[in-house]
Amino acid sequence: MLIEALSVFPDMFETVISTSIVGRARRAGIFDFRAHDLRDWTHDRHRSVDDEPYGGGQGMLMKAEPLIEAIESIGAHGPRPHVVFFTPCGERFSQHGAERLAARERILFVCGRYEGIDERALAWGDECISIGDYVLTGGELAAMVVTDAIVRLLPGALGDEQSAREESFSAGRLGGLLEYPQYTRPASFRGMDVPDVLLSGDHARVAAWRRASALERTCRCRPDLVDGADLTDQERTRANE
Ligand code: ADE
Numbered sequence: 001m002l003i004e005a006l007s008v009f010p011d012m013f014e015t016v017i018s019t020s021i022v023g024r025a026r027r028a029g030i031f032d033f034r035a036h037d038l039r040d041w042t043h044d045r046h047r048s049v050d051d052e053p054y055g056g057g058q059g060m061l062m063k064a065e066p067l068i069e070a071i072e073s074i075g076a077h078g079p080r081p082h083v084v085f086f087t088p089c090g091e092r093f094s095q096h097g098a099e100r101l102a103a104r105e106r107i108l109f110v111c112g113r114y115e116g117i118d119e120r121a122l123a124w125g126d127e128c129i130s131i132g133d134y135v136l137t138g139g140e141l142a143a144m145v146v147t148d149a150i151v152r153l154l155p156g157a158l159g160d161e162q163s164a165r166e167e168s169f170s171a172g173r174l175g176g177l178l179e180y181p182q183y184t185r186p187a188s189f190r191g192m193d194v195p196d197v198l199l200s201g202d203h204a205r206v207a208a209w210r211r212a213s214a215l216e217r218t219c220r221c222r223p224d225l226v227d228g229a230d231l232t233d234q235e236r237t238r239a240n241e
Contacts (some may be wrong), residue, residue: 010035059115079110090128095169098149111139126200175230180210
């Protein structure tokens with residue numbers, strides 16, 4: 001997979017792309033990453049990428065021409081990229097969205113800055129994504145969040161293939177519930193004890209405790225997820241209590 005980013009701050013990506021699991025996956029050739037400087041597609045002396053909004057209003061907008069020229073010229077070589085614009089007006093990103101993007105051969109992330117993007121440029125994108133209901137100063141951090149969520153799903157990126165499948169939000173064994181609480185050594189620390197059941201060696205009891213804890217945590221922290229979770233009748237009754 002090839003992930004590319006179009007940005008006025010292409011250097012922002014370097015640390016994320018070269019560190020930890022994402023960095024290892026890149027060095028292993030599981031994916032490659034390229035950042036492009038949007039200013040390379042400007043033609044004026046000031047290399048300007050923004051201008052005032054028609055109709056008045058606060059702040060500056062990203063101009064359509066450099067964005068469209070850049071998208072066309074980056075896409076002119078190799079497989080056609082799936083073009084994603086980052087904006088708080090996009091569709092909310094989710095684990096399902098990460099799984100969908102992880103199946104693409106080539107993705108181009110277009111990172112907005114300033115108060116917004118000239119609407120005409122958006123026609124050159126396949127989708128608009130928001131990473132949450134808050135406003136960032138630009139799309140670069142959003143692109144890094146999405147890159148991280150995609151890369152860890154790519155085959156071979158995580159040492160243990162299982163760990164990508166059983167966690168919160170995946171449709172796997174937890175059926176859309178948040179992950180259950182986990183503990184590691186020591187068994188007792190400052191008067192806080194690991195639940196006895198986890199030390200019992202009884203796999204069935206451990207599994208039942210984890211399932212009940214995942215349900216309890218989901219009801220408490222993310223009640224909005226409960227309706228869509230895959231629950232037994234008994235669990236559904238407990239969730240509604
Ligand atoms: N740009 C600014 N805020 C954003 C957000 N929440 N998601 C994606 N891109 C953004």
